[in-house]
Amino acid sequence: MDTSRVPPEPVEIAVMAKAPQPGYSKTRLIPALGARAAARLQRQLTLRTLATANAAGIGPVTLWCAPDTGHRFFRALQRRHGLDLRAQPDFDLGRRMAQVFAENVGAPLLLIGTDCPALSVEHLRQAALALRSPVDAVFITTEDGGYFLVGLKQPCPAIFEGIEWSTARVMAQTRSRMSALGLRWQEVARLWDVDRPEDVARWQALQRGEAGLIGVEE
Numbered sequence: 001m002d003t004s005r006v007p008p009e010p011v012e013i014a015v016m017a018k019a020p021q022p023g024y025s026k027t028r029l030i031p032a033l034g035a036r037a038a039a040r041l042q043r044q045l046t047l048r049t050l051a052t053a054n055a056a057g058i059g060p061v062t063l064w065c066a067p068d069t070g071h072r073f074f075r076a077l078q079r080r081h082g083l084d085l086r087a088q089p090d091f092d093l094g095r096r097m098a099q100v101f102a103e104n105v106g107a108p109l110l111l112i113g114t115d116c117p118a119l120s121v122e123h124l125r126q127a128a129l130a131l132r133s134p135v136d137a138v139f140i141t142t143e144d145g146g147y148f149l150v151g152l153k154q155p156c157p158a159i160f161e162g163i164e165w166s167t168a169r170v171m172a173q174t175r176s177r178m179s180a181l182g183l184r185w186q187e188v189a190r191l192w193d194v195d196r197p198e199d200v201a202r203w204q205a206l207q208r209g210e211a212g213l214i215g216v217e218e
Contacts, residue, residue, distance in 0.1 A: 010059035
């Protein structure tokens with residue numbers, strides 16, 4: 001058998017997303033943007049993330065919805081892209097992430113959110129490649145001390161325990177947990193996410209730059 005022609009093992013992608021509902025999504029940005037604009041931002045970021053995940057072509061994409069799968073935005077995405085929709089459990093962030101991995105059917109899995117517009121197809125492919133190597137986990141870290149992507153070959157709820165979520169200590173504490181558990185991991189990129197008003201300006205500049213590139217190509 002010519003193993004060079006065997007396709008690589010699929011790596012599934014789970015996307016955790018909040019419904020773009022005013023007052024519910026991107027709440028830390030509501031004082032600066034207003035509830036409706038924050039919800040529109042959530043919608044834009046979710047669409048971009050799903051487009052990137054699908055374009056990566058590394059495996060099936062599942063959308064984990066909060067508070068549930070019933071929002072019309074999620075239903076429209078399901079019809080348009082044939083997505084598998086699942087409801088996020090009503091736990092804290094660490095337990096929610098652990099549950100996503102626990103419900104995975106066995107293939108390596110990358111878990112991402114929706115607030116990192118700098119994420120590219122190549123980033124996801126690099127993360128998938130890392131999971132096919134002799135490591136237990138892969139991360140894309142963020143400039144604020146956290147991480148945007150975590151990938152695991154198999155569920156390991158212990159790495160999500162004892163972490164001070166939404167602080168600058170998240171990734172440092174996660175590294176300590178991984179070391180204590182004797183696990184091997186790889187960090188394939190460090191990106192920025194959209195959590196503060198200055199991040200919104202960065203996102204808008206990214207959009208303008210991409211629009212300019214399209215104009216040049218046309």
